[in-house]
Amino acid sequence: MSAGFITVDVASGPGDRVQIKDMKPTAFDRFAKNYERIHGESMPPLLESRQFMEQKLGWVLEFLETHFTAEASADVLDFGCGVGRVLAGLSDHPSVRSLTGIDESAESIKIAEAQAKSFSKPSGFGRAVADFSIDRRYELILAFNVFHHVAPDQRATLAALLASRLKLGGYFLLWEHNPWSPAARYLVKSCPFDKGVTLLKRAEAEGLLADGGLKHISSEFVNVTPPLLQKFPPFRWLDSATSAWPLGAQFRMVFQNAD
Numbered sequence: 001m002s003a004g005f006i007t008v009d010v011a012s013g014p015g016d017r018v019q020i021k022d023m024k025p026t027a028f029d030r031f032a033k034n035y036e037r038i039h040g041e042s043m044p045p046l047l048e049s050r051q052f053m054e055q056k057l058g059w060v061l062e063f064l065e066t067h068f069t070a071e072a073s074a075d076v077l078d079f080g081c082g083v084g085r086v087l088a089g090l091s092d093h094p095s096v097r098s099l100t101g102i103d104e105s106a107e108s109i110k111i112a113e114a115q116a117k118s119f120s121k122p123s124g125f126g127r128a129v130a131d132f133s134i135d136r137r138y139e140l141i142l143a144f145n146v147f148h149h150v151a152p153d154q155r156a157t158l159a160a161l162l163a164s165r166l167k168l169g170g171y172f173l174l175w176e177h178n179p180w181s182p183a184a185r186y187l188v189k190s191c192p193f194d195k196g197v198t199l200l201k202r203a204e205a206e207g208l209l210a211d212g213g214l215k216h217i218s219s220e221f222v223n224v225t226p227p228l229l230q231k232f233p234p235f236r237w238l239d240s241a242t243s244a245w246p247l248g249a250q251f252r253m254v255f256q257n258a259d
């Protein structure tokens with residue numbers, strides 16, 4: 001890896017390589033050991049880092065239930081996996097064949113990899129997509145709260161790169177903060193990991209992945225109410241009743257390699 005840059009393979013073939021500027025390669029390194037605590041401390045009372053992670057994990061588990069089976073299982077890539085919290089929650093699922101985690105933070109990957117020793121499924125970890133063979137492709141790719149850490153002018157390259165690693169028929173799941181939401185802007189402003197980030201709007205996300213060659217399947221805004229309250233039916237109802245409007249603090253989207 002040359003200073004400040006990583007070299008990545010792009011969609012069209014092994015011969016095509018492009019240099020993209022390496023985004024803060026160690027920005028998360030100093031938080032890795034205490035990620036959950038530091039993240040939690042930046043939030044107001046009643047909000048915990050774990051609640052947001054469990055919500056994302058719950059969404060993936062639901063998705064696995066409806067789109068995959070033990071016989072037609074998924075190789076899963078979590079791009080920007082951090083310390084591997086979502087991967088750990090997927091490791092026992094019968095519809096998961098293998099787990100791959102990529103994160104530019106070496107310290108985060110170290111923790112994720114150590115934890116994966118207890119996984120019953122094959123797993124692999126790296127700091128960039130280029131750490132894996134260009135032939136390595138997945139049925140399910142996750143990118144949760146990662147794209148806002150990537151400089152706006154590098155997002156299209158990243159979207160195309162990730163799209164190129166989806167098998168035909170495979171799905172890409174994105175989760176991001178909603179820049180229209182004052183609550184999201186407050187959370188981002190208070191979070192030490194998020195200094196200097198540029199949030200992306202849902203329309204930008206849709207355009208990036210569509211330009212990368214993926215078909216947009218669905219979008220919803222979530223977290224009009226805090227995740228904790230959504231255990232109670234009236235709050236859950238409110239959240240799902242407002243999912244079409246940009247009121248929630250986050251949004252989540254599903255894309256498919258449908259060509």
Ligand SMILES: C[S@@+](CC[C@H](N)C(=O)[O-])C[C@H]1O[C@@H](n2cnc3c(N)ncnc32)[C@H](O)[C@@H]1O
Pocket residue numbers: 023028053056079080081082083085102103104105108127128143144145146149150193
């Ligand atoms: C806010 S954390 C989210 C972690 C995890 N996905 C979650 O939802 O809990 C963002 C993660 O993305 C990683 N990241 C940011 N830009 C990246 C890039 N260009 N390549 C790989 N990882 C990246 C960071 O190192 C960090 O671990």
